[in-house]
Amino acid sequence: MKIIVCIKQVPESTEVKLDPKTYTLDRGSAKGIINPFDVNAIEEAIRITEKLENVETIALSMGPPTAEDALKEALTYGLDAAYLLSDKAFAGADTLATAYTLAKAVEKIGNCDLILCGKQAIDGDTAQVGPGLAENLNITSVTNVKKIDFLDETTLRVESELEDGYKVIELKLPALITVTKEINIPRIPNFKTARLALKKQIIKWTAQDLDNVDVSRIGVDGSPTNVIKVETPQITKDTIFLKGTPSEVAIDLIEKLKERHII
Amino acid sequence: MNLDFSFTEEQQTLRKIVREFAEKKLAPRVREFEENGIDYDLVRELYKLGVMGLSLPSKYGGGDTGFFESIIVMEELARICPAFTMAANDTWAGAVVVNAFGKVSQKKKYIIPNLKGEIFSSFATTEAGAGSDTFSMQTTIIPDGDEFVVNGSKAWITNASVADYYIIWGYTDKSKRTRGFTTAILEKGMDGFTFGKKEELCGFRASFTGSLYFDNVRIPADNIIGSPGDGFMHLMTLLDAGRVAMAAIANGISQAAMETAINYVQQREQFGRPLADFQSIRMTIADMWTELEASKLLSYKCAYLADKNPMDEELIRLASSAKYYASDVAMKIATDALQMCGSMGYSKEMLLEKYFRDAKFMAIGEGTTQIQKLILASRLLGSKKVIL
Numbered sequence: 001m002k003i004i005v006c007i008k009q010v011p012e013s014t015e016v017k018l019d020p021k022t023y024t025l026d027r028g029s030a031k032g033i034i035n036p037f038d039v040n041a042i043e044e045a046i047r048i049t050e051k052l053e054n055v056e057t058i059a060l061s062m063g064p065p066t067a068e069d070a071l072k073e074a075l076t077y078g079l080d081a082a083y084l085l086s087d088k089a090f091a092g093a094d095t096l097a098t099a100y101t102l103a104k105a106v107e108k109i110g111n112c113d114l115i116l117c118g119k120q121a122i123d124g125d126t127a128q129v130g131p132g133l134a135e136n137l138n139i140t141s142v143t144n145v146k147k148i149d150f151l152d153e154t155t156l157r158v159e160s161e162l163e164d165g166y167k168v169i170e171l172k173l174p175a176l177i178t179v180t181k182e183i184n185i186p187r188i189p190n191f192k193t194a195r196l197a198l199k200k201q202i203i204k205w206t207a208q209d210l211d212n213v214d215v216s217r218i219g220v221d222g223s224p225t226n227v228i229k230v231e232t233p234q235i236t237k238d239t240i241f242l243k244g245t246p247s248e249v250a251i252d253l254i255e256k257l258k259e260r261h262i263i
Numbered sequence: 264m265n266l267d268f269s270f271t272e273e274q275q276t277l278r279k280i281v282r283e284f285a286e287k288k289l290a291p292r293v294r295e296f297e298e299n300g301i302d303y304d305l306v307r308e309l310y311k312l313g314v315m316g317l318s319l320p321s322k323y324g325g326g327d328t329g330f331f332e333s334i335i336v337m338e339e340l341a342r343i344c345p346a347f348t349m350a351a352n353d354t355w356a357g358a359v360v361v362n363a364f365g366k367v368s369q370k371k372k373y374i375i376p377n378l379k380g381e382i383f384s385s386f387a388t389t390e391a392g393a394g395s396d397t398f399s400m401q402t403t404i405i406p407d408g409d410e411f412v413v414n415g416s417k418a419w420i421t422n423a424s425v426a427d428y429y430i431i432w433g434y435t436d437k438s439k440r441t442r443g444f445t446t447a448i449l450e451k452g453m454d455g456f457t458f459g460k461k462e463e464l465c466g467f468r469a470s471f472t473g474s475l476y477f478d479n480v481r482i483p484a485d486n487i488i489g490s491p492g493d494g495f496m497h498l499m500t501l502l503d504a505g506r507v508a509m510a511a512i513a514n515g516i517s518q519a520a521m522e523t524a525i526n527y528v529q530q531r532e533q534f535g536r537p538l539a540d541f542q543s544i545r546m547t548i549a550d551m552w553t554e555l556e557a558s559k560l561l562s563y564k565c566a567y568l569a570d571k572n573p574m575d576e577e578l579i580r581l582a583s584s585a586k587y588y589a590s591d592v593a594m595k596i597a598t599d600a601l602q603m604c605g606s607m608g609y610s611k612e613m614l615l616e617k618y619f620r621d622a623k624f625m626a627i628g629e630g631t632t633q634i635q636k637l638i639l640a641s642r643l644l645g646s647k648k649v650i651l
Contacts, residue, residue: 076276188283192313192326194276 001055001153003045003114004106005079006133007038009063009070010123034070037118040179042077043186044148045116049078052150056080058109062090062101071202076194077187083109087206089219095124097222099132104210106137113154115176119144124227127178134176142169146182270335277332281314281339289343293614296347296469300461303383303425306351310380316355319362323370324378329570330504334511334562341515345621346469348512349628353421357384357430359504360446364489364497373428373448385426386505387417387475388498394419395634397498402433402477404445404491411435411447411487413455413480419628423473424458427451431475432498435491444494448486455480466620503578504569505629506586510562513589513625514555517596520618521551524600527607544603551596558592561585580642587635590625597622 011030034042042059049055059074061067062085071082085105093101106112115134120127127143134141146166147159154173159166161180207213216222240256242249257263270278288305296302309315317332319325326332333352340348358377361369376382393400402415415433429449436443449456459474489497525548528538538544562585568578601608601615608615626632 076280188287188312189276189280190311190313191277191280191317194280195273195326198272198276 001048001052001113002109002111003048003055003057003116004109004112005038005041005045005057005059005074006102006115006117006130007042007059007061007070007074008035008118008121008129009033009061009067010035010121032066032069034073035118035121035123037120037122037179037181038074039118039186040181040183041116041118042074042079043184044179046078046187047184048114048148048150052153058083060102060105060109061085062093062098062105064091068202068204072198075197075200075202076189078189078193078197081200082202084202084204085206085210086204087208089207089215092220092223092226093218094223094225094227095126095128095132096224097218097220099129100136100214100217100222101210102129102133103136104213105205106133108205108209108211113173114156115139115174117176117178119178119180130176130178137174137176139174139176140171141176141178142171143178145177145179148177148179148183274332274335277314277317278335278339280312281336282342284309284312284314285340285343289340289347293344293469293617294611296344297617300471301347301350301469303354305347306354306383307380309351310378315351315380316358316374316378319355319358319374319378323358323362323374325362325374329566330507331563331566331570334507334566337508337511338515338518338559341512342519343515344469345512345516346467348515349467350422350425350470352508353385354383354426356386356505357426357428357448360386360430360488360497360501361448363500364446364493366485368485369448369488382427383422383425385420385422385429387420387423387429387431389419390416391418391474395631398441398444398495400433402431403437404431404433404435404447404482404487406435406484406491407481409484410481411445411484411491413447413449413477413482415477417475418459419462419472420475421470421472423471423475424451424461425471429475430488431477432494439492441495442492444498445491446488446494446497447482448488449475449477449480449482450486453480453482464624466617466622466624468620500573502630503565503573503582506582506635507562507565507569509625509629510558510565510582510585510589513586513593513622514559514562516593516618516622516625517551517555517558517589520593520597520600520615520622521548521555523613523615523618524548524551524603524608527604527613531604531607538603547599547603551599554592555596558585558589561588576642580639583630583635583639583642586630587626587632587639590622590632593622593625 009032012033045057049057057079059071059079059082061071065086068084071084075082083105085101090101117130131141131143142158142160144161145158146161149157151157157170159168207218242252314336317326317328318330321327337348337352355377358374361373377384388397390400405412417431431447431449433445434443435445455478457476462472528544531538565578565581565585568575597619601619604615607613
């Protein structure tokens with residue numbers, strides 16, 4: 001079985017600052033870490049290798065050259081190999097372009113049975129890349145998964161979180177699963193495993209290394225959306241705080257939006 | 264000179280792993296350990312993490328690394344709990360002795376299970392009447408047929424009653440003075456080998472520190488390390504590593520106290536502004552950081568020298584220097600940090616009062632500051648005679 005874990009290097013959220021000119025995240029202001037949800041995905045992949053035989057695990061990331069550090073760290077958990085997609089042509093990609101580019105890499109790696117992703121990245125919070133990747137690959141995807149069981153080598157039973165419960169889904173491989181923090185508590189890497197991992201080479205691919213790439217679908221050209229600004233809402237004397245249960249607040253909010261002719 | 268002050272990628276990874284363990288698993292239990300003593304299952308987790316016994320041979324379960332890596336582990340653990348650090352380090356200190364001077368059969372018997380976390384060691388030299396004056400100890404290890412008979416006691420021993428095997432020192436022939444000094448292995452459960460109560464200490468309260476009593480304990484000849492009379496050489500070879508280990512622990516305490524104070528003074532406001540804005544606070548912070556950096560560099564150089572040549576004369580001098588300097592710095596930083604945080608620092612709501620109590624021990628254990636200075640001065644003045 002071959003498992004690919006998609007990871008993203010994100011700025012550590014407690015340290016990152018906003019660029020005062022562009023109002024976007026100043027990624028250089030904080031150290032890079034593996035997106036926390038992706039660490040859960042890595043842990044789940046390792047747990048699968050401990051339950052099943054002949055499982056190969058691969059970390060895949062798209063990012064600037066510094067993302068190599070995140071992949072090195074991913075390997076210390078015990079993954080077998082790591083690939084970095086890094087090219088100026090990929091820069092500025094939104095989730096659509098990112099999902100397409102990752103799909104091309106998955107195709108090139110080949111014979112992938114299961115893709116594990118964290119449910120969302122803590123910098124963008126869109127939760128779109130996982131499902132987008134599955135669509136590009138034309139495979140089943142289930143999001144917000146908190147439990148994965150193998151019924152047999154090609155059939156999974158997963159529990160997918162809802163707001164007030166969870167649904168149980170059986171699906172066939174190949175598939176893509178995005179995981180929540182509830183799925184596991186990631187281990188602290190074993191130092192002996194980590195030492196071996198540091199000797200591994202990370203395979204780096206540019207746009208030219210991928211096959212049959214439509215360049216109009218990568219990077220800025222492939223991105224119909226663009227983050228213009230990231231800001232915290234300002235609290236003023238006119239700010240109204242709505243209180244109650246989620247249902248009560250929702251009803252109250254709709255009324256107020258109607259009063260203001262917003263909807 | 265060929266200087267490179269950077270840590271290797273492997274060392275950085277090691278530090279990160281130990282820090283994560285310390286912050287996630289150890290930090291939440293610090294107060295619990297102070298009240299109830301260390302949970303040794305957490306020590307066993309360190310073995311599973313692959314960070315214990317790193318400097319020992321991989322064929323016995325070690326990591327074939329240098330001593331430097333052990334210093335990193337101790338610094339990071341001590342930043343969270345120095346008592347846990349000392350106890351954890353001591354659980355394999357016996358394996359260091361056996362590896363350095365033992366027979367292959369002893370190495371297989373003790374080091375392999377030790378580095379799996381299946382058994383723990385303790386290192387016992389001090390006696391009630393022999394602290395700084397180590398060689399006035401009264402414990403005897405007397406040959407009797409194909410066995411040796413041990414009588415005497417040890418005091419202030421870390422992991423007393425917890426450890427499974429104990430490396431002890433005593434006289435086989437006192438008339439030969441240091442040439443009659445012997446190293447032996449005792450095991451918990453041997454007839455006549457008993458333990459005293461857990462000592463109530465000012466700091467390091469989580470540590471199981473107590474006395475060992477030997478009443479005609481018969482040990483096989485196979486439990487002697489090296490030959491009778493080798494003990495002095497064993498001890499002299501090992502003491503420097505112990506001093507540097509204590510320096511690393513002291514630096515961990517300093518790091519914790521300094522970080523706590525720096526975080527606090529940026530939040531606490533008086534007279535309309537954060538304490539961090541006041542000059543006296545800023546001067547103290549600058550002193551703290553500088554002294555800690557200097558202390559760390561001393562210990563790192565010791566680790567570097569130990570990995571090149573453990574018998575290096577410079578190491579012998581520097582180890583004493585690093586140990587007492589780190590102890591002084593820890594006490595100063597812990598005191599200043601507590602002062603900066605005022606009543607909050609003095610209360611148990613913060614850990615500063617614990618760092619303050621723990622820091623005091625650093626000038627006492629593993630050779631007092633005064634003894635370290637005497638040793639250093641002796642070396643500097645050209646005399647190699649050990650203070651007797």
